Amino acid sequence: MSIQRFETGPRMSQAVVHGNTVYLAGVVAGKAAGGSVTDQTKDILTIIDGHLAKAGTDKSKLLSATIYITDMKTFAEMNAVWDGWVSEGNTPARATVEAKLAAPQYNVEIMVVAAK
Numbered sequence: 001m002s003i004q005r006f007e008t009g010p011r012m013s014q015a016v017v018h019g020n021t022v023y024l025a026g027v028v029a030g031k032a033a034g035g036s037v038t039d040q041t042k043d044i045l046t047i048i049d050g051h052l053a054k055a056g057t058d059k060s061k062l063l064s065a066t067i068y069i070t071d072m073k074t075f076a077e078m079n080a081v082w083d084g085w086v087s088e089g090n091t092p093a094r095a096t097v098e099a100k101l102a103a104p105q106y107n108v109e110i111m112v113v114a115a116k
Contacts, residue, residue: 006054015051017116022055024048026068026111034105037074041081044110052114059084061115062092068109069101078108 007014016023029035033042052058069078075096086092092112101109 006051006056015055017055017062020116021063022052022057022114024051024112024114026066026109027051027110028101028106033103037069037077037107038081040106040108041078043072044108045081045085048110050111052112055114057114058087058114059114060088060090062090063113063115065092065094065107065110065112067094067096068101068111069096070098070101070107073097074107085107 001019004017005013005015006017012025014027027047029040029043030047032039049059052061064115066067067078067082069075078096085089101107
């Protein structure tokens, strides 16, 4: 099977497609970095939509999601955005973990796997 890589850099690729499976790297906020958990989550999900589209799929085909947040007190805030975005009836297997992220301006990071 072939492997396709998108937005490949020296350390990682933003998306990797192997067969009919799409793996996204962890996504953090771009424009909303340093903003609220709500704004960061919205920004991240928009970025994820773009990566999935480039790889030939969409959020209705999510298989799994791992969400990292810096403070579990913001779990409900993040979920309010997630619940409005995720495809009803097509919710992925999911884990949410409290963790320190790569830089202090990031409060949320999301990594997903999807089918094509």
